[in-house]
Amino acid sequence: MAVKLNKVHHIAIICSDYARSLSFYRDILGLELQREIYRAERNSYKADLALNNQYIVELFSFSSPPERPSYPEAAGLRHLAFEVLDMDGTIRALEEHEIAYEPIRIDETTEKKFIFIADPDGLPIEFYEK
Numbered sequence: 001m002a003v004k005l006n007k008v009h010h011i012a013i014i015c016s017d018y019a020r021s022l023s024f025y026r027d028i029l030g031l032e033l034q035r036e037i038y039r040a041e042r043n044s045y046k047a048d049l050a051l052n053n054q055y056i057v058e059l060f061s062f063s064s065p066p067e068r069p070s071y072p073e074a075a076g077l078r079h080l081a082f083e084v085l086d087m088d089g090t091i092r093a094l095e096e097h098e099i100a101y102e103p104i105r106i107d108e109t110t111e112k113k114f115i116f117i118a119d120p121d122g123l124p125i126e127f128y129e130k
Contacts, residue, residue, distance in 0.1 A: 010048075010058050011080060013123065018045050018061030020120045025049055028097050029082070029125075031057060051082075068123070079116070079124035087113045087129045 015021035025031045031049035038045050042062070049057040068074075084090045087104065094101050094117060102116045113129040 008056070010056055012058040012060065013080075013119075014060045014062055014065050015119075016065060016067075016121050018047075018059070021059055022047055024120050025057060025059060028093075028099065068121070079126050081114075081126035081128050083130050084127045085130050087115070087127070090127050091115070 035048040045061040047059040
């Protein structure tokens with residue numbers, strides 16, 4: 001018998017520079033800050049961010065977190081992917097914010113366009129055309 005899942009509840013991200021990452025996810029990717037708390041016992045901030053009013057990303061600050069191995073591909077979570085309606089508009093927005101992106105790729109199965117960027121800590125983020 002398989003576990004009966006309802007939906008993805010959230011994705012947790014630990015960042016090395018909380019203010020920089022919060023600005024990236026909120027101001028550049030457009031996620032809405034729903035709640036932000038400071039946890040004194042951990043000297044850590046936690047932000048709950050939403051997409052289309054649905055809670056999706058937890059952003060954490062911790063003192064001196066170790067870097068995540070990413071390249072070459074390491075075992076574990078590979079990337080975070082967001083669906084976008086307009087790839088050209090997405091690319092224009094990234095260029096306005098001076099965010100580098102990889103060349104457009106085409107999914108061989110769906111023939112949809114997708115690109116990758118990196119968040120402030122180098123975590124891979126994919127934008128996949130609807």
